[in-house]
Amino acid sequence: MATLQTQTAARFMMAPAVVMLLVWMIVPLGMTLYFSFLRYNLLMPGMEVFTGFGNYEFFLTDPAFFVALGNTLLLVGGTLLATVVGGTFLAILLDQPFWGRGIVRLLVIAPFFVMPTVSALVWKNMLMHPVNGLFAWIARGLGFEPVDWLATLPLFSITVIVAWGWLPFATLIILTALQSLDREQKEAAEMDGAGPVSIFFHITLPHLARALTAVTLIETIFLLSVFAEILVTTGGGPGIASTNLPYLIYIQALLQYDVGSASAGGVVAIILANIVAVFLIRMIGKNLEA
Amino acid sequence: MAREATRNRKIAFTAFAWLVGLTLFFPILWTILTSFKTEGEAIATPPSLLFFEWSLENYFEVQRRSNYLRHAMNSVVISLGSTGLGLLVAIPAAWAMAFSPGKHTKDILMWMLSTKMLPAVGVLMPIYLICQSLGLLDSRIALVAVLMMMNLPIIVWMLYTYFKEIPGEILEAARMDGASLGKEIVYVLTPMAVPGIASTLLLNIILAWNEAFWTLNLTSSQAAPLTAFIASYSSPEGLFWAKLSAASTLAIAPILVMGWFSQKQLVRGLTFGAVK
C-alpha cells in the first residue's frame, strides 16, 4: 500500500506495544506453567521440588474443584440467560417511541458503571440483608418470612448482582444493533404481509444474531473471572457453595500460599477461557476482513 | 382514531419504560439517598425514602475515619496513569496498523486480542510474586503497570477501528502537500483522531477505575484505590450503611457521568468493533 519509508516507520511504531504485550504474556504464563509442576508453598520457602502432574492431580481431584467448576458454569450460564433475554427485551422497549427516552436509557445503563465492590455491598447490605434490607421489609409487608438471600441462595444472589451489572451491556449492544436495522427491510416485510411477530422472528432476530453472539462471547470471557462480587458478599460460602474457579484459585494462592496448585488451577482456568476465546476471536477476525 | 391509538400506545410505553428504568436504577438511587441519612435512619424499618433529615455528615465522617481522599487519589492516579501510558504506547502502534498495514497486521491484532482473553487468575501467582520480589506490593506503580497491560489490547483495538475510519487519501494528500511525517501527525492525523482518542481514553479510565481483581489482590492499604477501600466495608464491624453509601456515591459518581457521555463508544470498545 505504501512506500518503503513509511513501512519501516510503521514497524518502529508498533514495536513497543508488541514487545510489551509479548513480555506480559510470555513471562507470567511461563511462570504459571513452571510453578504448576512444582511443590511450592510460600509458607515453606526453599522447599520447591518438581512434582510432575502432582499439583494437577491434587487440584483436579479435589471435590471442591468440581463444585467450583459447576458454580462457575452456573454463574456464567445464569447471568448470560438473564442478560441476553432481559437485554433483548429492554432493547426493544428502548427502541419504542416514548417520552423521556434519553433519560430512561441513562437510567438503564447506569449499573454498568458501578464498580463491582460497590454493587456487591449495596445489594448485600441494603437490599438483601435479612433484617434491615429492603427486600426483607417488602417481604414482611406482604406477609412473608424474609429470606436470607446470601446464606440460603448464595449463588443465585450473586448471579442476580452480577446480572444487574451486565444487563446494561447486553441492552446497549443489542439496542445498537437494533437501530442499525434497515427500516426499508422492515417496510418491505410489512408490504409482503408479515405481522409484527413474524417480522421479529424473520427479520429482527436474524439481524440481531451477530450482536447476540458478541454479547454472549464477551460476557462469558468476563464472567468466567467474576471475583470481587464473591469476595465481598459471601466469601465463597457458606462452605464452598458460592466458590467459583477464580475464587478457589485465589484461596489456594493468597490464603493457603500454595503456589503450585494455584498455578495448576490457573492453567485450568486459562484452558477454559481459551475454549470461549477461540470462538470470539474467530468471529471478530471475520469482521475484520469485511 | 389512529392518532389516538398511537398516543395511547405512547403513554403506555412511557409509563412502562420509566417503571423499568427506575427499577433498574433503584439500587443506585437508594445508595445516594442513604448517604444523606444518619446510620439510624439508614437501617430504619420502615425505610424512609425522601422524608428524613438530610445531612452531609457521612461524607465528612468517611474522610475523617479512613482518609477517603487518599484512596480516591489512588484511583485517579491508577486509572489515569494506566490509561495515559497505554495511549502513549498504543497510538503509534494503532496508527501504523491502520495506515501502513503489512502482511501480519491482522495476525498481530488478533494476537493482541487473545492476550486480553487470558483470565487474570491464571497469572495471579507470577504477577503477585514478581511484585513481591520487586517490593511493589501495595504500590501504585504495580497497579498502573498491570492495568495498563490489561487494557492495552482494548486501547490498541479501539484506536485502530477509529483510525481505520480516517481515509488514507487524506494522509496521502497531506504528504503531497509537503507535510513531513511529524507535521502529518500534528496537523492532520491528530485533529481527526482526537474524538476517537478521547472516547478511548474515557472508556479505559472507566474500565481501570472499576477494575476489581488486581486492585484487590495487589494492594492492602497504602495504594488501595476505591474498589479495594470499599471492599473493606464488607467486614462485619464495618457495617455502617450510611457511610458505605457516602463512600460508594463518591466512588461511582464521576464514573457514572463519564459513562453516560461515552455510551456510544462503549459498545464499540467492548465488542472490539464487532458491533457499531
Add this chain to the structure above:
Amino acid sequence: MGAITLEKVTKEFSGVKVIPGVDLEIAHGEFVVFVGPSGCGKSTLLRLIAGLEDVSSGTIRIDGVDATGLAPARRSLAMVFQSYALYPHMSVYKNIAFPLKMAGMPEADIKAKVEAAARTLNLTDYLDRRPGQLSGGQRQRVAIGRAIVREPEAFLFDEPLSNLDAALRVNMRLEISELHQSLKTTMIYVTHDQVEAMTMADKIVVLHAGRIEQVGSPLELYRNPANVFVAGFIGSPKMNLIEGAPAAKYNARTIGVRPEHIQLSTESGEWAGVVGVAEHLGSDTFLHVQVEGIGQVTARISGELNIHHGDRVWLTPPPERIHRFDGEGTAI
C-alpha cells in the same frame, strides 16, 4: 517545466506484476488522460508518478531530473483525489492554505494566494466553512484550489469527477479544461470514462492490464485504434466487433465498424436483420439490430426515425470505415 518521463517503470504488489513495464513521455503543458477499465493499473501509475507508491524498477524523470526516489512533496506535483481528501477539521481557507503553510510561506503571501485561488474557483463566500458543509461540486473545487495554490509543475487528477452527479460532472469537466487553458500546466488525469478522456485530453493513454495499449490524440484513437481493445473502449456506443465469415470476407479475423458509420436502409443492404430495441434520443436513434448470421449490431442514426421493435432493416458498413484486426487483435 512539467515534462514527465517514465522509463521501464514496473510495479509489483506481493509478487503480482500490476505494471509489467511502462515507457511514456509527457510533454510540458500537455493534458494527458490515462483511461482504461477498473483494475487496469491507471491509478497505480498515477500514484507511482506522485510518489505515493515506490516503483519496483525503472525511472521516473520530472523535467529531466531523476525523481524516482524523491518523497511526494518534493516532486512539485499536486494531486486531486477521488474522494477529494479534504481535511475535515479545517475550514476551506485552511485547506487551501495547508500546502503553503507546509512550505513555510509567510502568512500574508498565503492569504493573497488563497484569496486569488478562491476567486478563480468561486469559493470566496465559502472560505470560512468546513468541507462537511459544502456540496460535492464545491468540495471538488476546494480540492482543486488546494492543488493550484502550490503552482506545481504538474497536476495529477485521480478520477476526480466520479463522485459527482451527471450534470455536475459535465460542468466540472469544462471547468477543469478551462483551468488547463489558463494555467497551461501539465495535467495527468485518470478516468475510466472514455467520454471524459475524449473531451478533455490532448493525449490519451489507453491502459489494459497494466500495459499501454495505445497513446495518441483523441481523434487518432478514434480513427485508427491500434487493436481490438482500444477499438472497443473508445467511442460510444461501442464499436461493433464482428468475427467469423463476415470478417473473413475482408481478410481479417475480426472486423469493427462504429455504430455511427453504419448506413441504414429499409429496403436493401449488406446485412439484413430485425430491430430488437430502438432507443429514440431525439438527436440520434440507436438501433439494436439482430442481424442474420452475425448477431447483435448497433447502429447510430442521426435524427428522429420512425423505426420500431420488430421492423425489418438492412445495414451496410461503408468499406472505408471498416477496421480490420488480425488473430492477435492488432489492427491491419
